[in-house]
Amino acid sequence: MRVAVAGAGLGGLCLAQxxxxAGVEVDVYERDPAITARFQGYRLVLNPVGLAALRDCLPDRWHALLDEVVSDAYVERLVLDSQLNKIGELGPARHGTVVDRHVLRHLLLTGLTVHTGAALTGYDVLGDGRVEARFAHRDPATADLLVGADGVGSAVRSALSPRTTPTDTGVRFVIGRTPLTEEFAGLSRAYGGKIAGNGVSLLLGATRFRTPPKEAAEKLAPEVTLPDIRDYVRWAMILPPDGSLGDLTPQEAALARMPGWHPDVRALVEQADPDNSTLLSIRVVQPGERWAPGPVTLLGDAIHATSPTGGNGANTALRDADLLRRCLIEAAEGRRNLLDAVGDYERQMFTYGAEAVRHSLDALPAIAGPA
Ligand SMILES: Cc1cc2nc3c(=O)[nH]c(=O)nc-3n(C[C@H](O)[C@H](O)[C@H](O)COP(=O)(O)OP(=O)(O)OC[C@H]3O[C@@H](n4cnc5c(N)ncnc54)[C@H](O)[C@@H]3O)c2cc1C
Incomplete structure (x- = not known):
C-alpha cells in the first residue's frame, strides 16, 4: 500500500510516522518551501488522549526523548485584572502535558520522506481505484490513498467536500513568545488563565523543557535533530471585534492596548522575540456532509478545525492520525479492504471531530469576552 499525505503539520506527520x-510506504507533500519557512513554534497542551495517540505513532525508542521534551502543567485558570489582582476564574484547574509545536514537528519529521514546495492543487480518482494528486510545481503522484492533512484551508477538502467551508469567527489575536527568565516569576499565577483590561484579554502559558530539546536528542536519540530552544512564555492577546493592527507590528499593537498595565506584563510583551510574534485569526471547520468512502480522506484541521481556545485541535488531529494508522495497517495486512478501513475511520472521526469543534466554540466567549 502507498499513502500520500498532503500537509506536514502535526496530524499528517504523526500519521506518516x-x-x-508499520512498514507502509508513505510520502508527505508540504506546500511551504521549507519546514521552518514561517512562524510555527507555539506551545500546545496535550490531553491524555492526544498524548497516547502521539506515543503510539512514534517508535518505542523515541518515547524517552518525548518524555524529556515535554512537561506536566497544572494551572489554576484565574482571571486577573491588568494589575494582576484576581477577579474571577475561567473554570476548574487543569492538568496537561505541554509541548512545543516546533520541537514536536522536528521529532515527527525524522526519517520521513517530505517533499517541500509541493502545494497540492487537486486530484483525480483513477480507473483502477487509486488516486493521482496534482501539485502546483511538481509532477503528479499516485497512491492508494490520499490523506488531506492540509489544515483549515485544505485544498483536498475543497475537492472532496466543497460544501464544507471554514467559518471566520471574527476573532483575531496576536501571539508572541518571550524567553522565560527569573524576571517573570511573579507572573506564574496568570499561566493558564487570562489577564483582562482595556477590552482585550491576554493569555499566558509557560513552556519548560525537562532538558533543552537539542541536548535531549543528542543524549537519547542521536538520529533526531531538535531545535535549540529554551524555556519561554507564550502570550496571546485576543483583540476586540474591530481589532486591526494598522501600521503597527503585532508586538507594538499588543503593547498599545496595555497602557498602565503591570510592569511585568508589559515587560513580557516588550521582550518578545519579534520573529515569533504574529497576528492570527480564528476560523473553524465543522464536519457535516459525509461522502462515500474512497481513496481520499481528511484528517485534523482540514475537516474539524477548532478554535485554539478549546485546546483540542492538535489533540484531535493526533487522535485521527492514530486511528487512521490502525485502520490502514489492518488493510495493509489484508485483514480488511481499504475502503472499509477508511470508512470506519471516517465514521468515528466525524463524531468526535464535530464534538471537538462544538466544545472549542463553547469555550470561546469566556476566553475572548470581557472579564
Ligand atoms: C496559537 C495556537 C495555540 C493552540 N493550542 C493548542 C493546544 O494547546 N492544544 C491543542 O490540542 N491544539 C491547539 N491548537 C490547535 C492546533 O495547533 C491545530 O489544531 C493543529 O496543529 C492542527 O494540525 P493539522 O496537522 O491538522 O494542521 P496544520 O498544523 O495546520 O498543518 C497543515 C499543513 O498543511 C500544509 N498545507 C496547507 N495547504 C497545503 C496544500 N495545498 N498542499 C500541501 N500542504 C499544504 C500547511 O503548510 C501545514 O504545514 C492551537 C492553535 C494555535 C494557532
Missing part, C-alpha cells in the same frame, strides 16, 4: 513504523 505511524505508517512508516
Amino acid at each position: 505511524g505508517l512508516r513504523g
